[in-house]
Amino acid sequence: MMISRLTGNELADRLEEALPNVVEGCDTSAIWVKPNHMVQVAHFLFSDPTLDFNYLNSITAVDFIEFFEVVYHLTSLNKQHSAVVKTKLYGREEVNLPSVYNIWKGADFQEREIWDLMGVKFDGHPNMKRIMLWEGFEGHPLRKDFL
Secondary structure (H helix, E strand, O other): OOOOOOOOOHHHHHHHHHHHEEEEEEEOOEEEEEEHHHHHHHHHHHOOOOOOOOOEEEEEEEEEEOEEEEEEEEEEOOOOOOEEEEEEOOOOEEEEEEEOOOOOHHHHHHHHHHHHHHOOOOOOOOOOOOOOOOOOOOOOOOOOOOO
């Protein structure tokens, strides 16, 4: 059986119906949600029976200098579909996003890796400390402004 991909447009329609005003944008490849609503959105995507996104494939972050984009790749193993959810974080100092660890335990190391290498801190994570580099390392080496 092949896994189909839900478009950002399809996901936006479902989210706007259930959680008004959380969507910032969408296209055929992804949906962008407001960062302060990420846990609410993740919980809905996980628990809604028609979506059933029970598997977090990956989380990553991209530094666009003007903002960071955090990207979630999700799959429903039961419904055989996948989706990409993104959020934008503005600023360079104290960049924070709510943790989705309590929804998908697989977020544990991935959120720590993003904190360690990109400097995006996940509020509510039970063990937000470096995972790749040593404690006391100065900076976040995958940022474009890292020297």
